Amino acid sequence: MTESARSTVVGPFVDWSGGFADWLRASTDEDWSAAVNHRFVRELYAERVPEPVLRRYLVQDYQFVDRFAAMLGAAVSCADTIDSRMVLGRQLGVVAGTENTYFQRAFDALEVPSADRERPDWLRPTREFNELMDAARISQNYPYCLVVLTVAEWLYLDWAAAAPEPLPAGFICREWIELHHNPEFVAWVDWLRAELDRVGPHLDELEQQACLRYWSRATALELAFFDAAYE
């Protein structure tokens, strides 16, 4: 962060020693840790997620990924620099890439009927997360989109990076960990955090607080999303 950027920061609540992304993360530590250490994560490591739980989680998550891709598209359109737009656009290509067949293979293995793949009933956290991503997308506010993207990706990297070796043998659990912990994904999350550190200090206090509200809500919904798979 440059000195001039630093001096635009207002409000006594801000500890900038670690940057905007770390400040947001530290402010939601309880829900963040609860999500990263969730029962679902521990059962995933051990390949012991009950099959109905795994099915429910993946069916709901496919709906999440759809809105996530839409919000990533909004970030492409409202990014403030050409360099950022290109990075985001490339990542949208990764999410939409034809080599991304995980969900289809997992649905086949779990014998998920086509209605549940295409238009399942949304559990409450799915609906609320999708509403939050729609709000960020429709706002066309680049920092809001970045905040929700960063929570979703960084929190997933956090639990996946903590997976003990050896990884599970079965592809559903193993690939779900590998998808969120590989060199490209680490670089993407590093970029998102640096991007938040770049744009955050230029926001006024009200906008920083609005970012914090998006961050807290997204983190709480990540936790609720795991919980819902067991309900």
Ligand SMILES: Cc1ncc(C[n+]2csc(CCO)c2C)c(N)n1
């Ligand atoms: C609730 C929930 N939060 C975050 C992610 C992480 N994530 C979101 S989109 C995407 C790329 C396509 O798989 C990844 C890795 C998730 N899957 N589900």
